[in-house]
Amino acid sequence: MEKYILALDQGTTSSRAIIFNKKGEIVGTAQHEFEQFFPKPGWVEHDANEIWTSILACIAEVLRKADIDPGDIASIGISNQRETTVVWDKNSGKPIYKAIVWQSRQTEGICRELRGKGYNDLFNEKTGLLLDPYFSGTKVKWILDNVEGAREKADNGDLLFGTIDSWLVYKLSGGKVHVTDYSNASRTLMFNIYDLKWDDELLNILTVPKSMLPEVRQSSEVYANTVDYHFFGYNVPISGIAGDQQAALFGQACFEKGMVKNTYGTGCFMLMNTGKKGVKSKHGLLTTLAWGVNGEVEYALEGSIFVAGSAIQWLRDGLRMIENAPQSENYSTKVDSADGVYFVPAFVGLGTPYWDSDARGAVFGLTRGTTKEHFIRATLESLAYQTRDVLEAMVADSGIELKSLRVDGGAVKNDFLMQFQSDILGVPVDRPVVNETTALGAAFLAGLAVGYWSEKEEIAKQWKKQQTFTEELAEDKREELYKGWKKAVAATRQFK
Numbered sequence: 001m002e003k004y005i006l007a008l009d010q011g012t013t014s015s016r017a018i019i020f021n022k023k024g025e026i027v028g029t030a031q032h033e034f035e036q037f038f039p040k041p042g043w044v045e046h047d048a049n050e051i052w053t054s055i056l057a058c059i060a061e062v063l064r065k066a067d068i069d070p071g072d073i074a075s076i077g078i079s080n081q082r083e084t085t086v087v088w089d090k091n092s093g094k095p096i097y098k099a100i101v102w103q104s105r106q107t108e109g110i111c112r113e114l115r116g117k118g119y120n121d122l123f124n125e126k127t128g129l130l131l132d133p134y135f136s137g138t139k140v141k142w143i144l145d146n147v148e149g150a151r152e153k154a155d156n157g158d159l160l161f162g163t164i165d166s167w168l169v170y171k172l173s174g175g176k177v178h179v180t181d182y183s184n185a186s187r188t189l190m191f192n193i194y195d196l197k198w199d200d201e202l203l204n205i206l207t208v209p210k211s212m213l214p215e216v217r218q219s220s221e222v223y224a225n226t227v228d229y230h231f232f233g234y235n236v237p238i239s240g241i242a243g244d245q246q247a248a249l250f251g252q253a254c255f256e257k258g259m260v261k262n263t264y265g266t267g268c269f270m271l272m273n274t275g276k277k278g279v280k281s282k283h284g285l286l287t288t289l290a291w292g293v294n295g296e297v298e299y300a301l302e303g304s305i306f307v308a309g310s311a312i313q314w315l316r317d318g319l320r321m322i323e324n325a326p327q328s329e330n331y332s333t334k335v336d337s338a339d340g341v342y343f344v345p346a347f348v349g350l351g352t353p354y355w356d357s358d359a360r361g362a363v364f365g366l367t368r369g370t371t372k373e374h375f376i377r378a379t380l381e382s383l384a385y386q387t388r389d390v391l392e393a394m395v396a397d398s399g400i401e402l403k404s405l406r407v408d409g410g411a412v413k414n415d416f417l418m419q420f421q422s423d424i425l426g427v428p429v430d431r432p433v434v435n436e437t438t439a440l441g442a443a444f445l446a447g448l449a450v451g452y453w454s455e456k457e458e459i460a461k462q463w464k465k466q467q468t469f470t471e472e473l474a475e476d477k478r479e480e481l482y483k484g485w486k487k488a489v490a491a492t493r494q495f496k
């Protein structure tokens, strides 16, 4: 009987379940969106229980749609929105506060205070990250400081912290297992990415008790089995975990040092595999763990853009300029250019390379002749410009000139965006056949652990290109457009 791997991809705006076969082909998908809470400007929260029920709904739906018996699932892999922080009571299994999302800025005050005390370099040296609200550590502190009774419970050892992977394994295992993997741990500001241990000094500074933290495991090994009441009577092994961006790097088969992928999701994240050594950045990139597989960890350099696909979602839900994301391409191609309009989507500050928490979105270059088409086009172009900012930092840090860029994520279906991306980078952009690379990476990690696939090389052979976009814009035009973007970013950052 043919067996399959189930990938659970828990993203920022939706949960998905995707079933893959041995050839790495998709045989079924299910997707459920869930509510986004914006309690104050710049704050973003989720309901961790709703995330859990959305995952259960996806599992049931994908098995039904693909007509696959739950007993034919060989194992489960999880990829997840990273950094998003859940704190729950270990006695009741209930979260004590909403999940604070990676995009949320509510801990800027804590970060500012810690930066003011001169701690940024210490955190950067040990974790490869920066004192920015993006990461989990200050979010845990915020919950302990702001939820009534939380600090006391944490001190008594009654609270657990986890990123979403950790929360889902806990739930799927019926509350028995509290783990995470190297890639997720490396996004918490509490994990030393060189010693591969939770760091006591950083925990002290953040006032987070160690008893709350999950056990850190490899990205490909059996962590737990599903309890039968959550998986139709079956105890299926959960055997792969990676943060979604690292999972995408794995799914794109970027196994060699110097290989790079860029994922266009809610945000946009470019990762370069740097092999067995962490490379320290001088240009605002993060050093992070890519994964731990077969007893060894590998590192990556990362550029993080906070707003990408969510800017298109904003055109749809906030401004109601489009009815669905694909329409953004139709409108953009109705005009020859953005006609001098630049949109800087700094809704929650700016990440790489600016790391400016207080910046907010801005539009420049409007004239009486500006139309909705120009505005929509400027929004799509902003994804490509932000990517160029990151790529410049990556080339400067690594010294490696990029020959091509592997892309994935929802927005890569947009041909206009991919063409403009290549035009503005001056580098070919390779779109793979399977652009659900995040889920595929989680499936690969899970499958490797249970012998479904035998080795990374077998996986690398499955990667196939669907289309390459090559630059069509003259170099002087490219540089002129990019210069305009840099001016727009500088002006955005002045307005505070």
Ligand code: G3P
Pocket: 011, 012, 013, 080, 081, 082, 083, 102, 243, 244, 245, 265, 266, 267, 268
């Ligand atoms: O670091 C945040 C990232 O993991 C979120 O990914 O796919 O939801 O944009 P995505």
